[in-house]
Amino acid sequence: MTTAKPGLADSVDWRLYFVTDTPLAGGPERVPWFVEQAVIGGAGVVQIRDKTLPHDDFLALTKACVTANQRAYERCGRQAALVVNDRLEVAEELGLNVHMGQSDGDIREARRRLGDGLLIGLSISNQTELDAEFAAQSADVLGLSPIWDTPTKTDTEAALGLDGAATLVQQTNRRAKTVAIGGISHGNVRSVIGTGVDGICVVSAIAARPDPQQAAAELLKAWDDSSASV
Numbered sequence: 001m002t003t004a005k006p007g008l009a010d011s012v013d014w015r016l017y018f019v020t021d022t023p024l025a026g027g028p029e030r031v032p033w034f035v036e037q038a039v040i041g042g043a044g045v046v047q048i049r050d051k052t053l054p055h056d057d058f059l060a061l062t063k064a065c066v067t068a069n070q071r072a073y074e075r076c077g078r079q080a081a082l083v084v085n086d087r088l089e090v091a092e093e094l095g096l097n098v099h100m101g102q103s104d105g106d107i108r109e110a111r112r113r114l115g116d117g118l119l120i121g122l123s124i125s126n127q128t129e130l131d132a133e134f135a136a137q138s139a140d141v142l143g144l145s146p147i148w149d150t151p152t153k154t155d156t157e158a159a160l161g162l163d164g165a166a167t168l169v170q171q172t173n174r175r176a177k178t179v180a181i182g183g184i185s186h187g188n189v190r191s192v193i194g195t196g197v198d199g200i201c202v203v204s205a206i207a208a209r210p211d212p213q214q215a216a217a218e219l220l221k222a223w224d225d226s227s228a229s230v
């Protein structure tokens, strides 16, 4: 079994997807608080991303984020789908979803190891990558990346822009969910909705804000207000 299970991703609220950033949070011990606040503010998906922590520290960070997500549930009655960035072995150990880029290993191997009850996200930056994923059908969600250049991550492919993202969304025929990432903030959410994606994915628009709960709530409101009028 290497393909995604149809319908699994329908149970997730993709409208607002937060990706953590340890330096922006002020250190690993501060990240779980950002997760809790973002979920209370309305994030339906949270990805734990740290490019430098050693394995054991990242495992501990991810466990603390699982607890923070549960705390959010106790406080507001909602919790997020948790996604591990890059590190398949951590996702496997904790039974969590994973997000992989094009150079993070074989997505079919990830599907074999995680089974079809967990979500796999895959970064897509161009038509060739989308065609390859069409053939494999291993991913539940595609991170269209980046929409715009962003100082948060500079080792990216060329920016897709809104037209490039809209073309890719059309090509998926809704077989997988799509989220847009890169340079998204409160002020441009409306334009991103026009591409047809299922959600927005942000780092700094939440992680660089002093009140991440409010930041998440404002982003979700911008999404909902714009969706209602697009």
Ligand SMILES: Cc1ncc(COP(=O)(O)OP(=O)(O)O)c(N)n1
Pocket: 019, 047, 049, 085, 086, 099, 100, 101, 102, 103, 104, 121, 122, 123, 124, 142, 143, 144, 145, 153, 179, 181, 201
């Ligand atoms: C939802 C989502 N989309 C794209 C990315 C970028 O992944 P990748 O290209 O592997 O880069 P890193 O995040 O690993 O530096 C993402 N993380 N999430």
Ligand SMILES: Cc1ncsc1CCOP(=O)(O)O
Pocket: 019, 145, 146, 150, 151, 152, 153, 156, 181, 182, 183, 184, 201, 202, 203, 204, 205
């Ligand atoms: C992780 C990642 N992948 C593509 S762009 C990006 C960073 C997005 O950060 P921001 O939301 O601050 O622009």
Ligand SMILES: [Mg+2]
Pocket: 085, 086, 099, 100, 101, 104
């Ligand atoms: Mg990666």
